Amino acid sequence: MNVSNFLKNMMLGIAALALVTGLAGMTLYETNISVLGPRRWLGLYIWKSISPHRYTTVDGARIYYETYGNGRPVLVLHGGLSSIEGMSRQIRALVSSRYVIAPDSRGHGRSSESNAPLSYALMSDDMLELIDQLKLDQVDVVGWSDGAIIGLDLAMRHPNRVNRLVAISGNFDVSGLQASSSNTELSDTEVPPTPLSYRLLAPDPAHWPVFYGKVIEMWRTQPHYTLSDLSHIEAPTLVVAGESDLVRRDHTDQLANAIPKSQELIVQGAGHDVIYKKAPIVNSAILQFLGDN
Template identity: 25%
Template structure:
C-alpha cells in the first residue's frame, strides 16, 4: 500500500498515468475513493494523484494535526515527495478550502490552475457575508450528532449529499468512507470551522486560472454562493452540473471529466 510519511502521519495515496499532474483533494469525512472515476478515467491523458488526509480513508488515524493548516502542510509534503510541479489542484468541498489555504501558505509557484468543486468562499456565516452554511448553532448540533449517533448522521448525509436517492453503491461509498474517520476527528474538524479563514480576499488575489463547479441540487449551500467564488477569482470559469448535488465527481463523472479535461487543454 503506497504511503508517504507526512509530519508524523502515514498518508495513503494513489498515483496513475503520466503527463500533466492533477492532484485531487477530498472533502471532510470522505476519501480519495470519491475520485476513482477521475483517477482511472483521466489517467490515459494525465498523471492523476489523490491522497487521503490524515484521519481519513486508508491514512493513519493520528491523534494530532486535524486542522486545515496541518492538512495543507501535509499536501505540500506529498507534492515535494512526488516532485510535482505545474499542478492542477482540484479541491472538492473541504478540499477546496485546503487548496485556498495552500495558496495562502505556499503561493502558486507549483500550481498551474485550481479547481473548486462546490465550495463557497467561507462556509461559516459572517456579519458582512450574505452566504454561509454554518452558524454557531449549526456547528454545535453537528458536533452533538457526531458524538451521539455517527452512523445515523452518515445515513442522513447519504440522502443530503446527492441530488437523487443514493444507489446502493453510492450509499455504501458514503457510509464506508465516512465511518473510516473516527468521531473525535470529525468533531475536531467541525470545531475548527468556527475559526476558519475568510477566503474572499485571497480569491481576489489568485493569479492562476480557475474552474469553479457547482451542483444544481446542492442541499447544503446555494449555487449562488459557489458562483460567488468564481466571481471573486480574476480568471475563473463557472460550470453548473444540473444532475448533481454535492458529489459531482461521482454523480456526473463522465461530464465532470470532460469539463476538467477541456479546462486543462485551454490553459
Template identity: 30%
Template sequence: MFRAVLVAAMLAATGPALAEDTPAGGRVEVNGMQMYYEVSGSGDPLIVLHGAYMNIPSMGRIIPMLAESHQVYALEFQGHGRTTDIDRPITYPNLAGDVAACMETVGIDKADVFGYSMGAAAGLRLAIDAPEKVGRLVAASAAYDFEGWQPAFKEFIPQMNVEMFLEMPFAAEYRELAADPDGFPALVEKLIALEHEPMAWGEEMKALDIPVLIITGDADVATLEHSVSMFRLLGGGMMGDMGQPLPESRLAVMPATSHTAVINQPGLLHAFIEPFLQGETPKGFFE
C-alpha cells in the first residue's frame, strides 16, 4: 500500500518500463470504470499491481524483466494512470474486486500476482476474497494490520491533507496520463481516506492456503517485526535441514532499503521473485 509522501522522490527517479516489444494496451469496463491494462511477454499469466499515486510506467524495469518468462498483465487502479475514476471510495476490497473483475473480463481464470505497496495490499485482499483466482502471490512492502506500520508513519497519517500533495512532483505528472487531468485532488482525498480504513486481517491471513513471497526493505514503512509476523502466520519461520520440507511461503529482506527504494532495485527484486514463481528452492547440504 501506498505511503504517500514517501513515493514522491521515487516517482521522479523511476524511468519508464523498457522492453524489446511494445506492450499491448487495452481498456475494459470494470465496475463502472474504464480500466487500463497492458500485456507483455508470453508464458503463464502474471498480474502486476502498482502502488498508490503510481501507474504502469512508474513500476520501472521490473515489468519487462518479468515479461521475459511470463505473460504480464499490468493494471492501473481506479483513478490512476489511464483508468477513469468513479464515485466510489478506494478501499482494498474494492481494488481487489476490480482486479478479479478485470481478470474475468479478459479471460484469466487464475494467475500469479505481484503487487507493490498499495498493490501488494490489494493482492493480499484478492487472495483472501477470491483465493481461487490466485496461484502464487508476491507482496512487496505490505502490511496486514494497521499496527504493523512504523510509529512515525502512524503519527503522520492524521496530518495528511490534500494541499501537501498538490506540491509534490507526481501531482504534475498525474496530468500526463490521467483520463481526467483535473482529477488529482479527488484522488488524493480518496487515498488519504484509505489510510484511515480499518485493517486487521490476521485471522484471514492465517487461513490463506497459497504460497506468498513477502518482500520488505529493512527500512520500509512496515516494521520488520510485522513482516516476520506475516511470515509466521503463513507457516514460515521453521528450522530447515531437519528432514521436513520448507513451507511454500517465503520472506525476503532487502538491505539498506526504504519503502520507495524497493521498486527501484529491479535486479534484486527479480532475483527474489522469479525462483519463487517457478517453485524453485535452494538446496542445502542434506538434499
C-alpha cells in the first residue's frame, strides 16, 4: 500500500518527538526544581513524579492531566498522536507565571478512550469538563496542531470560557493542508508499529491499532468549520504557523482574518515543527500575547 507523504512525515516526527520531548522535559525540571541537586539528570521522570497529576472521567474515558505553577490559568493542548510531553517547551515558558493545566487528549498518552469515534468536538467537550472540574470560569488556551483545532472548537462553542487563544499550526478544514500532505489519502495506509511513547504511557498498549485507526479517520474527515463559525470566536486570538507548515499559508491567513480579534505570526525557517525548531520565538510571542512579558 502507498503511504502518503503526510503519514511518513508524521511517523518520523513521532520518533524524533521522543528525543526532543525527553530533553525538553529534563530542562523543564532543571529550571524549576532544584531540591534534588545532583540527581537532576533524572529530569523528566522526577518532574513527573512530583507534579500534581490526576484523572477526570468524561463519557466513558479517563482523561489524565497535570498541573504546574500558580497564577492565571492556561490550558496547554498537545498535537495528534502526541502527549503532554510534546508541549514541554511551552510549559517551561509558562510555568513561572501561570497555573498550567496540561491534559493528555482522549486516547492519547495516559488517557483512555471510549468506543465512540474520535472527534475534535468530543475532545473539546473533554476539556470543558476538565475546566468545570477545576472550577475555573475562564482559561487562556495554547494549542498546537490538533490541540489548536480543539482550542478553536472550544472558543467557538463556549466563547465565555476562553479568555485568550493561541492556535499554532492548526487548520479549520481538511482542505487546508498542503496537497502533498492531504489527510484524505490516509484511509488505506498500513498501521505502523506501536511507538515507544505509546507503549510506555498508554493504559493499554495493545489498543494502538484501534486508536491509530480512529485518529486517521478523524484526520481524513475533520475538521469542517466555516468562516462563519470562526467569526463566533470572541477571544483575542494569536494564529501562529511556520513558513513551510503542513497547513497552507492562504488557509492560515483565512483563519486569522475570520476571527474578529486576531493577530497572525508566520515564523520563518520552520514548518509544522515550529514549537520545537523555533521555540524561543514562539514562546516569546505566546508570553507577550498573554500579557506575561
